[in-house]
Amino acid sequence: MNFTSKIFNSHSKEDGDFFLGIKAILGFKPKNLDIYKKAFLHRSMNKRDKEGIPMNYERLEFLGDSMLGTIISKHLYAAVPEGDEGYLTKMRSKIVSRKHLNELGKDLQLIKFVESRIPKSHFGDNIHGNVFEALIGAIYLDRGYQYCEKFIDERVIEPYVDIEQLEGKVISYKSLIIEWCQKQKKTFNFNVYEDTGNDAVKHFAVKLSIAGNVVAKARATSKKKAEEKASKRAYFALQDRMSKPKT
Template identity: 55%
Template sequence: MNWLKKILTKRSPINNSGIFCSEISKVIGYKPKNTLLFETAFTHRSLNKIGITGEPLNYERLEFLGDAILGSVIAAFLYKNAPKGDEGYLTQMRSKIVNRSYLNSIGKKLQLIDLVRTKANIHNFGDNINGNLLEALIGAIYVDTGFTACEKFIYKNILIDFKDLEHLENKISSYKSLFIEYCQKNKCTFKFENCDDNGKDNVKHFYIKLYFNDTVIARARATSKKKAEEKAAHRAYFALQNQILQH
């Protein structure tokens, strides 16, 4: 997709439906019935596209739909493959599969950002754009062809990594949640402190200090407060790894 990267670097929308159709067909594994639907799935709101009846033509509505379809397919997958799992177990396993960092990694692997149409600079987008586009793509597949095609796409590109549920059980989906749970169980105090960030990055960053029993145990900065807190908790986890694993 090198030709496409050059176009997007200039922030020009894809204007050749034939080429777009060819590229999206490679990603989804079939020729779409409605190419305009998939173009909408890769249209950023910065273009301010409006449909005939006044509806917004960007990926956000399809993202909402795709998120719901993805959740349903994963729930059915876990129900079938974990017959002894109770509701709490199934919910926990589902959250590990649909965590944002994993969906972002799948979106990156499929190079979905190369297909986005936007007036904004794609270099200013955070990682979540990759997962958002993935969900919008799933929504478009559902509207275009139906549930079976969606399920096939999700199994091939997302669930293929989770055939071994025992491995999934040991996967940590949130270091922040794990750290907080450890502190609460062991009556330890903790605090995430949002500090002024003096970095000179073009994109705003958040600087977090993580206190454990009134002592700073980790520091981190990222493009969102949530990401910075997760990164700080990740570092705290490794500092306290032996104690946490014993509980």
């Protein structure tokens, strides 16, 4: 009896379907299925182990984040021998940015495995990146470093990591605006205030002023998003005066 048959005969049909779904994503057989189940267990389920310790994907997410950073760092160190510490750090940040991880999680359709009492339609984009990192943590615990590296090579580095494209990729428009203002010795200010308007969800509005002049406005569901949105608009409005940042 092969390993897959044992899974179907000794566990529920749900376990068998989960095993096949995870195996298709990993490209190899998972050994301890319970570890992978935990990688998709949302804290809203309020599950605990025999010792009463909460069970959810957050600890695996922490571990996966560390493993991803380590393996990406190793790749960049070998791929860009002329890169100094600052350059390599910026490149790693672009690869493991929250936006990129969310895109990776969406591409793999990991949300379909998430077990939660909250409707999946209510989750924000970060759930996709969170469970992607948790999956990496599960791989490391289940199969070790080599399998973890193999998964990241095949699912992240080979299809998505292009050094030349990454060099021109902007992580944060807010950081670009602040850096430019500091270099140009210009004052800047993000004036943020609540703006509920007619929306059911609370919004925040931002006015970005540079040298006393309002250059961009934006609104979003959080202060951070509103500031980034306003900064992006300011960047494109001022790009004829701003030299493209070197990475």
